[in-house]
Structures are given as C-alpha cells and as structure tokens.
Amino acid sequence: MSVTGLGRPQSRAQRHGFVPEALMGELSTELFASMPRSDQRRKGELYLRGLLTAEGRKSIRNIAACVGDRAAEQSLHHFIASSTWAWSPVRAALARSVERALRPAAWVVRPVVISKSGTESVGVARRFISDLGQMVNSQIACGVWGVGEDYSCPLNWRLALGKGDEHPTALAAYASEASLTTSLERAVSAVLELRGWVDEVNRPVLLDLPGLDPAAAIRQFAGTGTRLVIPVRGSTRVRCVDPAVPGGGACDLAAHQLLLQVRTLRRPVTWTDPDSLRTRTSLVAVVRVCLSQSSPPVLLLGEWDDPRGWPERCWVSDLTGTTPGALLRLSKLPKVVERDFEGISRQVGLTDFGGRSFEGWHRHTTLASAAHAVRTITLAETEAFRRRPDRSAYGAHG
Secondary structure (H helix, E strand, O other): OOEOOOOOEOOHHHHOOOOOHHHHHHHHHHHOOOOOOHHHHHHHHHHHHHHHHOOOOOOHHHHHHHHOOOOHHHHHHHHHHOOOOOHHHHHHHHHHHHHHHHOOOEEEEEEEEEEOOOOOOOOOEEEEEOOOOEEEEEEEEEEEEEEOOOOEEEEEEEEOOOHHHOOOOOOHHHHHHHOOOOHHHHHHHHHHHHHHHOOOOOOOEEEOOOOOOHHHHHHHHOOOOOOEEEEEOOOOEEEEOOOOOOOHHHOOEEHHHHHHHOHHHOEEEEEEOOOOOOEEEEEEEEEEEEOOOOOOOEEEEEEEOOOOOOOOEEEEEOOOOOOHHHHHHHHOHHHHHHHHHHHHHOOOOOOOOOOOOHHHHHHHHHHHHHHHHHHHHHHHHHOOOOOOOOOOOHHHOO
16 A cells, blocks of 8 residues: 555545645745746746656656656756756745644754765765665755654755865855755754744754764754754763752763663653554653753653663753653654655655756755645645644643
C-alpha cells in the first residue's frame, strides 16, 4: 500500500498527480504576488503544477512536457536558472500560508543529503556520509521545516557551498550564503530569516544537526529570543544545578551518568509514532544542568526504552518552563520531517534540480517546497485533519 507523508493511504487521485484547483489558485496568487511580470507569475504556476503532476524525475524537461510541450522547456529553464525574480519573497509568502493554514508546533532544522552521480551541480562535493558508510558526491542543504504532530512543510533553505562554486557575478545572496561555513551558521541564518517573514512568531526550534555542540548553539542564538531543543550524546559533560538533586553540582558528569543517578524522577509519557501512528510510552526524566561555567541553566531530558538500562536518548533545552511530556513530544518532531521528506518532498522533486546555477537551485527548491505544502494542506483539508486549538501548544500537555 502506498503511504503519503502523513502516514495515510493515498487515494488514486493523489497517486496520479491530482491538483486541487481552488487551493492552487489561492496559493499561486499569494506566492507569486512579488513577481513583477505577469509572464513570471504564469510560469511560476506552471512550474508548480509540473512538480505536482509530472511523472518520474522532476527535471525541467519532464515538467515542460507535462504542463505544455517541449517548446516550453527553454522558457522554463530561463525562468528557473537565470530570471530576475527573487525567491525570498516567495518563501516568505509560503511561510505565512503554512503558518495560517497549519499552525506549526515548532520549526525543525535538519540537513538534507542529496546524492549526485556527477560533480557538475552547484554545491556538490565528495563527502563521507555516515548513513551510507562511504564517500559520495553530494549536496548538503540545511532546511527549516514547520512541523506538527501529523505533518511537516519545508519553509527555508541554505546550501553548503565550496571553493568550486564561485559565483561569476558575485551575487549578494551567493556571497552571504558562501560565508556560512558550518551547519550551525546556516541554521541560525535560515531560522532568523524565517522569523522575520512570519512577524516574529516564536516557535521552538529543534536543531537536528549531527555532532552539534549544544553550548555553541545556545550562544549563537543568544539574544534572539529563540528557544531550542537539541539532541546530545550521552557523553556530553554537564553540571547539575537542580535543587531537587542534593549535592548534584559537586562535579561535571556525562549526561547519561547524571540521568541514571536521578532515575527515580522518571515518569511515563505517551507520544504518537509518526510512521505507525501508534501511541507509545517512554520513561523520561528532566533535570536542570549547566553546559559550562558561564552558560545559563538548561533542561536535560533523558528517555528510556528499557527502564533497567541507560537512557537511550538525551536532549537539552532552554524551554525551562515546559513539562517533560511536552519536551519529549517536541523532541520527536524530526521523525515527522524524515517521514515526510521521503513520502512527499522526494515525490514533488525537492532533490531533482541539476545544474551549476546557485539561483536555479534556490528557485527550484522554493517551488518544490510550495508543492510539498500543496500536498500537505490538501491532505489536511480532504481528510478532516484539523488542528485542535490545544494541539499546537505543546507546553499545555503533561
């Protein structure tokens, strides 16, 4: 059985590129309002339709063949690779649309690895990919997703650039992006830009970035009002500053050692598995810690599958007024992104752009993100998937 990104069976119409006309008309008007010319707005809607309906790889050739004829290929190529329209206002409109329609509980930041057979695409380098256990030619993009318990939508992007990607005209956007040399810098840039688009709506941010130094992340976001949840290794050194743990601050300990010492604080928490949609129960404990002598107190969250062993997963968060249950459910949201990336994003061509154009990559990825949103909002509406008023307020859960 085919499964959509929301974990539900696809209808025949969804499998064969059904396009919801009312939603397409409304969303296209909003997304492409910033484009100065009517022909650009028309091509934007054509390209979006092609991403939703073309079969196979969403190359410009396949999109042109699906929405018109082969003669449209050259004009669509120019529209994506070398036209004058800016992608940031389109993303801003998309973010506002998703915010209004779905009210995300949080934003999840995670890297996307896009394997490439050659080296001619922008941002491609030969890298070791731990999930594959080998060196591969790949792009690495940093995505920010609006996420709830049942859905996710990509909203903003940064692409890792290298020495082989010099822009011939020193485009300002390119220079700004090329200056971001770490995954954390790309995350901070993308999140703060997104906040500006949605009038400073302040969602918690899940930084799902492998190998991230949590203290460095908290420092980078300091002063922005951004609240973070960050997965950490059990070996991360912390100092207990929790008044509920007498003598806990005598020395630094590994996070999993401290959590084992406070295991009497554990409580059961229920959460919904995004893949199976089944309710699961974990044991969790929360303790207040410092990551360094100069850092503010944060919460250390531990999760156990086996109550007799070590905690299997750990996070830190500066959401210090949030309940353990709410924190755990927030920590599970990257699983929704992973599911929807495979079930929706790949299907609408998010990883299919090929070429050297930095602008082209961003324009294609922006429109593929919009196509992902069309799929998600359609499922939300047609399957009576309506968010209850309390579901986006994770802090209200126990």
